[in-house]
Amino acid sequence: MAKTSLDKSKIKILLLEGVHQSAVDNFQNAGYENIEHLPTSLEEEALIEKIRDAHFIGIRSRTQLTERVFEAAEKLVGVGCFCIGTNQVDLNAALKRGIAVFNAPYSNTRSVAELVLAEAIMLLRGIPEKNARAHQGGWLKSAKNSHEARGKTLGIVGYGSIGAQLSVLAESLGFNVIYYDVITKLGMGNANQVASLEELLGRSDVVSLHVPDLASTRWMVGEKEIAAMKPGAILINASRGSVVEIEPLAKAIKAGKLNGAAIDVFPVEPKGNEETFESPLRGLENVILTPHIGGSTLEAQENIGIEVSEKLITYSDNGTTVTSVNFPEVALPSHPDKHRLLHIHDNVPGVLSQINRVLSENEINISGQYLQTNDKVGYVVIDVDKAYGPQALEALKQVDHTLKIRVLYSAQNS
Numbered sequence: 001m002a003k004t005s006l007d008k009s010k011i012k013i014l015l016l017e018g019v020h021q022s023a024v025d026n027f028q029n030a031g032y033e034n035i036e037h038l039p040t041s042l043e044e045e046a047l048i049e050k051i052r053d054a055h056f057i058g059i060r061s062r063t064q065l066t067e068r069v070f071e072a073a074e075k076l077v078g079v080g081c082f083c084i085g086t087n088q089v090d091l092n093a094a095l096k097r098g099i100a101v102f103n104a105p106y107s108n109t110r111s112v113a114e115l116v117l118a119e120a121i122m123l124l125r126g127i128p129e130k131n132a133r134a135h136q137g138g139w140l141k142s143a144k145n146s147h148e149a150r151g152k153t154l155g156i157v158g159y160g161s162i163g164a165q166l167s168v169l170a171e172s173l174g175f176n177v178i179y180y181d182v183i184t185k186l187g188m189g190n191a192n193q194v195a196s197l198e199e200l201l202g203r204s205d206v207v208s209l210h211v212p213d214l215a216s217t218r219w220m221v222g223e224k225e226i227a228a229m230k231p232g233a234i235l236i237n238a239s240r241g242s243v244v245e246i247e248p249l250a251k252a253i254k255a256g257k258l259n260g261a262a263i264d265v266f267p268v269e270p271k272g273n274e275e276t277f278e279s280p281l282r283g284l285e286n287v288i289l290t291p292h293i294g295g296s297t298l299e300a301q302e303n304i305g306i307e308v309s310e311k312l313i314t315y316s317d318n319g320t321t322v323t324s325v326n327f328p329e330v331a332l333p334s335h336p337d338k339h340r341l342l343h344i345h346d347n348v349p350g351v352l353s354q355i356n357r358v359l360s361e362n363e364i365n366i367s368g369q370y371l372q373t374n375d376k377v378g379y380v381v382i383d384v385d386k387a388y389g390p391q392a393l394e395a396l397k398q399v400d401h402t403l404k405i406r407v408l409y410s411a412q413n414s
């Protein structure tokens with residue numbers, strides 16, 4: 001019988017962008033030895049070369065997994081985004097090749113919320129400017145434009161994991177919290193949802209953005225929205241660099257329309273720590289500029305390393321796709337003494353019946369079958385008795401609309 005399941009030692013895992021060591025440890029403890037662990041992201045051409053023989057890739061927010069990169073990734077089975085955002089991955093390009101993508105939706109939530117809260121307090125007191133002056137030998141002792149957080153209104157745009165966590169922390173300090181979201185959501189504590197972005201902007205002393213990078217959020221805060229903010233308000237963006245237009249923001253800060261800003265993400269970010277950071281916001285003392293480190297704490301990175309590597313290991317060993325961001329979600333039991341066939345195909349009528357016909361024609365006994373679909377792909381998992389020939393797998397590959405097939409052997413029968 002042909003063995004199509006790969007030995008773990010042959011499964012290549014490529015980890016970029018200094019993914020935490022906890023991920024490497026996890027993979028090794030699960031029996032995966034062929035791990036390449038690089039500290040940086042790679043440019044497209046270099047990535048195309050590296051990804052050719054990789055079965056799994058782990059990235060953070062900087063690595064762009066484009067159609068061209070997936071085209072070269074002939075052996076790729078799964079992608080792990082060791083972060084929250086997945087906008088750097090062409091999810092459709094992955095899906096149409098039967099490649100499952102996972103992320104860590106919650107592991108750095110707290111880190112971002114804490115940073116934003118700290119920035120809000122610092123900016124309400126004008127600390128960045130006073131700090132800069134003191135470093136230059138100046139002495140800006142004044143209460144002008146300095147405010148307590150207590151009783152001020154914090155407006156949160158995007159009330160998801162981070163927005164809601166921030167809401168709880170901010171209320172405990174005495175902020176009144178309002179939020180705007182495209183979905184109707186129950187507020188934490190006494191936080192209240194408002195009907196429009198415009199209303200939120202007009203009522204908030206501090207505005208903090210926590211939306212994902214979507215067509216609908218691209219440049220959602222520009223000249224008009226900044227003009228709609230209260231005079232002397234503060235803007236914080238630790239979401240994505242595509243959400244805020246930087247030129248009008250710089251103008252509003254210079255004109256004194258806004259009292260300050262904290263920006264962690266930018267339309268163009270340096271590719272590495274060696275590259276110069278360029279921005280119209282540079283040199284503005286009441287603007288806190290941070291190099292996309294909202295989620296960069298050791299605690300978050302360690303947890304993310306564990307969480308995402310576990311998802312990839314479970315998918316590799318067992319086929320489970322729970323929490324995948326692009327794949328139909330299937331939670332699978334173990335499959336002792338059986339072979340597990342994973343069949344990923346376009347979600348069109350008739351594929352399942354073709355698969356079952358192949359199994360029946362090859363007299364393959366099915367002990368379990370699981371099917372889940374999304375609007376684009378179908379994912380069928382079939383546990384079968386071990387006795388079947390290579391022609392059966394070949395016939396399964398020939399089923400119309402097949403995107404990918406994998407065979408998993410359980411520990412007992414590999």
Ligand SMILES: NC(=O)c1ccc[n+]([C@@H]2O[C@H](COP(=O)([O-])OP(=O)(O)OC[C@H]3O[C@@H](n4cnc5c(N)ncnc54)[C@H](O)[C@@H]3O)[C@@H](O)[C@H]2O)c1
Pocket residue numbers: 084085105108109112157158159160161162163180181182183210211212213214216217238239240264265292293294295296
């Ligand atoms: N700076 C960093 O290091 C860092 C770290 C983690 C996450 N992030 C970014 O923060 C984003 C938010 O993270 P999260 O975990 O809270 O995500 P989430 O998906 O839990 O929440 C996003 C919220 O935004 C809402 N939303 C979507 N479109 C909207 C729109 N047009 N207007 C208003 N609300 C809208 C959604 O309904 C959802 O409630 C991530 O997508 C990521 O890009 C940045």
Ligand SMILES: O=C(O)[C@H](O)COP(=O)(O)O
Pocket residue numbers: 060061062082083084085086108292293295296
């Ligand atoms: O999406 C995220 O989680 C953040 O943008 C953090 O990305 P990073 O892992 O590249 O710091």
